[in-house]
Amino acid sequence: MIARMREALEVLLGPVSEPVLLAGGASKEAWAVDAVGEPLLVRRAAVGVIHKHTLSLHDEFAVIEAAFAAGVKVPRPILYIEDLDGREAFVMERIGGETIGRRIVRMEPVPPSLPLELAEELTKIHAIPPERVPFLHEASLERLVDELDEVDEPHPAIELGLWWLRENRPAPREPVVVHGDFRIGNVAVDEQGLVGVLDWEFAHLDDPARDLACGLVRAWRFGRDELRLGGISDVEPYLERYNELTGREIRPEELDYWELAGNVAWAIGCLTQARRHLTGQDRSVELAILGRLGAEVEYEICHLLEKAGVT
DSSP states (O other), rough: HHHHHHHHHHHHHSSSOEEEEOOOOOOOEEEEEEEEEEEEEEEESSSSSSSTOOOOOHHHHHHHHHHTTTOOOOOEEEEEEEEEEEEEEEEEEESBBBOHHHHHTTTTTOOOHHHHHHHHHHHHHHHHHGGGGGOOOBOOHEEEEEEEHHHOSSHHHHHHHHHHHHOOOOOOOEEEEEEOOOSSTEEEEEETTTEOOOOOTTTTEEOOHHHHHGGGSEEEEEEEEEEEEEEEBHHHHHHHHHHHOOOOOOOOOHHHHHHHHHHHHHHHHHHHHHHHHHTTTSOHHHHHHHHHHHHHHHHHHHHHHHHHHHO
């Protein structure tokens, strides 16, 4: 397969080094290649999809093009490939920096500019004109209900969380283009700060506060639970910088609400991904472990509901 892939890439890009499969991609393959001295990354479809609402690689590439044009720190998009050894793929610049979340939160020190840089990049993302990416759809909380129904198992904590979210939703804001999974683990970071924003497969239209709160989910703190913003910082500087740049005046209570929503979504995501393993669609120890992790996320949902006054 590697030989066939290299041959196909050389037709499109000229001489390239032998592709090397990189570790870490849960939903797509990532291959490192060098072409004429330029480090490139080939993002290629895997056997299945991690979630039925993920973008095709064709659309994900188009979102990255729009983000790059808007000045977002993303790898430079180079080429979409409809068929690379039987699967779609695209080629982009291979950037440096650390991408593994548990390593980022333990950097000595975590770059002090990182929280503000995250807010600044999110400001640029939310300013991308929706007409630039007309294929993006608006998400809704009701979609989470449908996804839980498809699991076809009783999960009272998740159901209670969904009930509370329906009953307590803040006034909706005008939907914007959102990254959809904006958190530590989907960014590249070096000792200077943010290098780039990665993994755009969940991009859609949504309330900007939901995107802003995505990185607060406990699972994305990677063991540094005392630092609410992704295990790297308190949330206040991040929120203040975003509000300063956008003028939206998103309130802390909105982040509390969407933090709970993020945990509910991740709990359902753990269950649906585990089902890929259990049904034989994609046999994987990693996916099986997510089924167990889902119970921990349900516990966090209970904790957040208690903080919200649900008894």
